[in-house]
Amino acid sequence: MAEATRVCIIGLGSMGMGTAKACLAAGLTTYGIDLRPEACAELEAAGGKAAADGRTFAGDLDAVIVLVINAKQAEEALFGAAGLAPALKKGTPVMMSSTISPEAARHLAARLDALGLTMLDAPVSGGPVKAGEGKLTVMAAGPDATFAKLEPVLAAVAENVYRIGSEIGKGAMVKIVHQLLAGVHIAAGAEAMAFAARAGIPLDIMYDVVTHAAGNSWMFENRMKRVVEGDFAARSSVDIFVKDLGLVTETANKLAFPLPLASIAYTMFANASNAGWGGLDDSAVIKIFNGVDLPGTKDEG
Amino acid sequence: MAEATRVCIIGLGSMGMGTAKACLAAGLTTYGIDLRPEACAELEAAGGKAAADGRTFAGDLDAVIVLVINAKQAEEALFGAAGLAPALKKGTPVMMSSTISPEAARHLAARLDALGLTMLDAPVSGGPVKAGEGKLTVMAAGPDATFAKLEPVLAAVAENVYRIGSEIGKGAMVKIVHQLLAGVHIAAGAEAMAFAARAGIPLDIMYDVVTHAAGNSWMFENRMKRVVEGDFAARSSVDIFVKDLGLVTETANKLAFPLPLASIAYTMFANASNAGWGGLDDSAVIKIFNGVDLPGTKDEG
Numbered sequence: 001m002a003e004a005t006r007v008c009i010i011g012l013g014s015m016g017m018g019t020a021k022a023c024l025a026a027g028l029t030t031y032g033i034d035l036r037p038e039a040c041a042e043l044e045a046a047g048g049k050a051a052a053d054g055r056t057f058a059g060d061l062d063a064v065i066v067l068v069i070n071a072k073q074a075e076e077a078l079f080g081a082a083g084l085a086p087a088l089k090k091g092t093p094v095m096m097s098s099t100i101s102p103e104a105a106r107h108l109a110a111r112l113d114a115l116g117l118t119m120l121d122a123p124v125s126g127g128p129v130k131a132g133e134g135k136l137t138v139m140a141a142g143p144d145a146t147f148a149k150l151e152p153v154l155a156a157v158a159e160n161v162y163r164i165g166s167e168i169g170k171g172a173m174v175k176i177v178h179q180l181l182a183g184v185h186i187a188a189g190a191e192a193m194a195f196a197a198r199a200g201i202p203l204d205i206m207y208d209v210v211t212h213a214a215g216n217s218w219m220f221e222n223r224m225k226r227v228v229e230g231d232f233a234a235r236s237s238v239d240i241f242v243k244d245l246g247l248v249t250e251t252a253n254k255l256a257f258p259l260p261l262a263s264i265a266y267t268m269f270a271n272a273s274n275a276g277w278g279g280l281d282d283s284a285v286i287k288i289f290n291g292v293d294l295p296g297t298k299d300e301g
Numbered sequence: 302m303a304e305a306t307r308v309c310i311i312g313l314g315s316m317g318m319g320t321a322k323a324c325l326a327a328g329l330t331t332y333g334i335d336l337r338p339e340a341c342a343e344l345e346a347a348g349g350k351a352a353a354d355g356r357t358f359a360g361d362l363d364a365v366i367v368l369v370i371n372a373k374q375a376e377e378a379l380f381g382a383a384g385l386a387p388a389l390k391k392g393t394p395v396m397m398s399s400t401i402s403p404e405a406a407r408h409l410a411a412r413l414d415a416l417g418l419t420m421l422d423a424p425v426s427g428g429p430v431k432a433g434e435g436k437l438t439v440m441a442a443g444p445d446a447t448f449a450k451l452e453p454v455l456a457a458v459a460e461n462v463y464r465i466g467s468e469i470g471k472g473a474m475v476k477i478v479h480q481l482l483a484g485v486h487i488a489a490g491a492e493a494m495a496f497a498a499r500a501g502i503p504l505d506i507m508y509d510v511v512t513h514a515a516g517n518s519w520m521f522e523n524r525m526k527r528v529v530e531g532d533f534a535a536r537s538s539v540d541i542f543v544k545d546l547g548l549v550t551e552t553a554n555k556l557a558f559p560l561p562l563a564s565i566a567y568t569m570f571a572n573a574s575n576a577g578w579g580g581l582d583d584s585a586v587i588k589i590f591n592g593v594d595l596p597g598t599k600d601e602g
Contacts (some may be wrong), residue, residue: 102500135512155453162510170502174510177497181516184489188482190564198558199403201471209463213426213438215311215482217518257499258590260569262487264374264561289559 004029005152008054008061010077010084011068011098012039015124016237018131019067019097019157021046026134026156031057033077033084058087063153064228065095067124070243071104079111090116091289093149097124097138099244101251102169109168118146121168123175124158125182135159139178141171176251179244180262185219186241186282187265192220193227194289203228203295223283230296232277232284239278240271241285305330309355309362311385312369312377312399313340314479315389315537316425316545317393319432320368320398320458322347327435332358334378334385359388364454366396368425369545372405375600391417393448397549399423399440400545402552403470410443422469424476426461426483436460440479442472449573453471477552480545481563486520487542487583488566493521494528495590504529504596524584531597533578533585540579542570 005028009020014032023030024047030049032043040050049057064084066074074096085094094112096119097106102147105171108128109119122140130136134157140147141164154161164170192215195205207228211221226232245266252259272278272285280287302309310321312342317333318340324331325348333344333351342352365385367375375397379507381387386395395413397406397420410420423441431437432564435458441448442465448455465471493516497507508529512522527533546567553560573579573586587595 039327125510125516127515137510139510158427160513162506162513164502164506173500174497174502177500177502177507178511178514178516180496181489181493181511181518181521184492184562185486185516185518188485188489189542191485191560191562192478192482195481195553195556195558195560196475198556199474199478199552201465201478205463205465206475206478209426209438209440210479210482212461212463213479214428214519214523215426215479215486217482217486217521218515220482220518222515250397251500252496255496255499257496259492259496260565261492261562264565268561 004129005062006031006060007063007153008033008057009065009067010054011066011073012043012050013069014128017042018128019065019136020048021132022134023153023156024048028056028152028156031061053082054084055082055087058084059089061088063093063095063150064088065097065153065157067097070098071100073106074098074100074108078108085112085115085117088117091118093118093120095120095122095150095153097122099123099175099247100172101247103170105169105172117167118143120146120150121171122124123171125175125178129156130159131157138162139164139174139262140172141165141167171240173251176248180248180259182219183241183245183248183264183269184261185217186223187268187285189217189224190227190283190286191289193224194286194292197292197294213227226281226283227286228295230294232280234279234281236282237279238269238272238282238284239273241282242273242278245269303307306363307332307361307363308366308454309334309358310366310368311355312374313344313351314368314370316432316596317368318343319429320366320437321349322433323343323435324454324457325349329453329457332362341440353484354383355385356383356388359385360390362389362393364394365389366395366398366450366454366458368398369420371399372401372409375399375401375409379409386413386416386418389418392419394419394421394447396421396423396451398423400424400476400548401473402548403473406470406473406577417452419444420469421447421451422472424472426476431459431460439463440465440472440475442466442468442470474552477549481549481560483520484542484546484549484560484570486518487524488569490518490521490525491528491584492590494525495593497589498593498595527582527584528587529596531595533581535580535582537583538580539570539573539583539585542583543574543579544572
C-alpha cells in the first residue's frame with residue numbers, strides 16, 4: 001500500500017485503547033469506535049480519530065480490529081443499527097480479538113463472509129500494558145490471504161503471532177484453553193497465599209520463595225504482588241474471569257469434557273463477584289477465604 | 302574449620318544423590334547413607350563414602366542433611382535401631398530437607414534437642430537437576446547459630462536460601478504452600494492440554510502459545526513438554542504428588558482451612574495412581590482424562 005494502513009479499533013477499553021495507541025506509534029492511521037465520549041476524546045488527544053458511530057469513515061478503512069468485551073457486543077458493533085460491517089469496502093479484513101467462543105467466531109465469520117468481508121479469528125493475550133507497547137501475543141486462525149492483508153496491523157500490535165491454521169474457531173479455542181490456565185493460576189495463587197497467611201507465614205517472604213522456585217506462574221508473580229501490597233485497584237477485574245471461566249466451562253460442556261480445576265476456579269471468582277468484589281482486581285478473589293488477615297485490606301470492610 | 306567440612310546426606314534418592322554430588326563438587330568431605338547398595342556404590346564412585354549404617358563415621362561429621370521421602374523415614378534414620386542421631390557429636394547441625402509437616406518438624410527438632418543436637422527446618426525446591434548443580438532453593442527456619450554452622454553446606458547446595466525466621470515448622474509450612482502451587486499447576490497444565498487435544502488443537506502449538514503468554518507456569522513449561530513429546534518416564538512421579546498434596550490437605554485440615562483447588566488436584570493425582578500410573582512421571586496425571594488422543598501414549602495401554 002502506498003500510504004499508511006488505515007485501521008479502526010472497535011472498543012476502546014483498556015485493551016483496545018492500548019492497541020490503538022500501539023497502532024499510532026507504528027505510524028498507522030488509526031481510528032476508534034466507542035460509545036463513551038471520554039474514550040473517544042482520549043484517542044483523539046493521542047492523534048487518532050474516534051466516534052461512537054464509525055460509518056462516516058468506514059469506507060476509508062484497510063483493516064478493523066474488534067476488542068469489545070464479548071460476542072454480543074461484537075455482533076452489535078458489526079451488524080447492529082449502527083453496525084460497521086455493511087459500510088466497509090469489500091474484502092476488508094476484520095481481526096476478531098475479543099475472547100469469544102469457537103461457535104461465535106464461526107457465526108461472525110459467516111456473517112462477514114456474506115458481506116464480502118474476511119475475518120481472522122485472532123484472540124490476544126498480554127494485558128493492557130503489553131497492548132500499549134504493541135507486544136501482544138496473538139493466537140490466530142484464518143485464510144492465508146487474510147493473514148497477509150493484516151500483516152501491517154499484526155506487526156504494529158503483536159510481539160508473537162501464532163498461526164493455528166486456517167479453520168475459524170481454532171484461535172478462539174486456543175484462547176479459551178489459555179484463559180483456563182490464567183484463571184486457575186490466579187485462583188491457585190490466592191488459595192496458596194490465603195493458606196500461608198492463615199499459617200502465619202509473612203506474605204512477602206512467601207512471594208519471594210515462590211517466585212524463585214518451581215511453584216511460580218506468570219499470574220502468581222504478577223497478581224500476588226498486588227496481594228502482598230494490599231492493592232486491589234482493578235487492572236483486570238474479577239468479573240472478567242467470571243466471564244472468561246464461564247466461557248471455558250460452557251465450551252467444555254459442549255464437548256462433554258470435564259474440567260475439575262477450571263470449574264472450581266469459576267466458582268471461586270463467581271463467589272467473589274457475588275460478594276460485591278466483581279469490580280476489584282482479579283487478585284481480589286483471595287477475599288473469598290475468610291478468617292485471614294491480608295495486607296492493607298482492613299479498611300475495605 | 303581448618304579442614305573441609307564433613308557432611309553426610311541421609312537418603313541417596315534423586316534429590317539426595319544430586320545434593321551429595323554438589324557437596325563433593327564444592328570440596329566438602331561427603332558421606333552418604335542409603336539402604337540400597339547401588340546408591341552407595343554410585344556415591345563412592347563419585348568420590349564420597351557411603352554405607353547403609355552410618356554410625357561408624359557419625360563421630361566424624363560436622364553436618365547432616367536429611368533427604369529421605371517422608372517424616373517416618375526421617376525418624377527411623379535418626380532414631381531407629383541403626384539411627385544416626387545418638388552417635389553424632391553434641392551440637393552437630395541437622396538440616397531437615399525432606400518435605401514433612403510442621404508438626405513433624407517440631408517433633409524431630411525436639412528429639413534432636415534432647416540429644417544435644419540442633420535442627421534447621423529446611424525444605425528444598427528445584428528438582429534433581431538443580432540439586433546436582435548445587436542450585437536448590439532452600440526455605441529454612443531455625444536458630445541463627447544453626448544457620449551459621451550450616452553455612453558451608455548451604456553454600457554448596459543452594460542458589461537461594463530464604464530465612465523464614467527462627468520458629469521450627471515455618472520452613473515446612475512454606476514448602477507445603479509451595480507444593481500446593483506446584484501440584485495444582487501440573488494438574489492444571491494436564492487439564493488444559495487434555496482439553497486442547499479433545500478440541501483438536503495441536504499440542505505443540507498450544508504449548509508454544511502458553512509458554513509465551515500470561516497462562517504460563519514453571520510447571521507447565523517443564524512438565525507439559527513431556528506431554529507434547531509423549532515421554533512419561535518418571536523424573537518425579539505421580540506418587541510424589543499423591544504424598545505431597547496429601548500432606549497439603551492434611552495440614553489444611555488441621556487449620557480447618559478450605560483448599561478448593563488443592564483438594565481437587567489431590568483427587569486427580571490419587572485417581573492417576575489408583576489407575577496404575579503412580580510410578581510414571583507426574584505429568585502422566587493427564588491420563589485421567591478419557592477419550593483424548595495424546596502423543597506417543599497409544600502403546601502404553
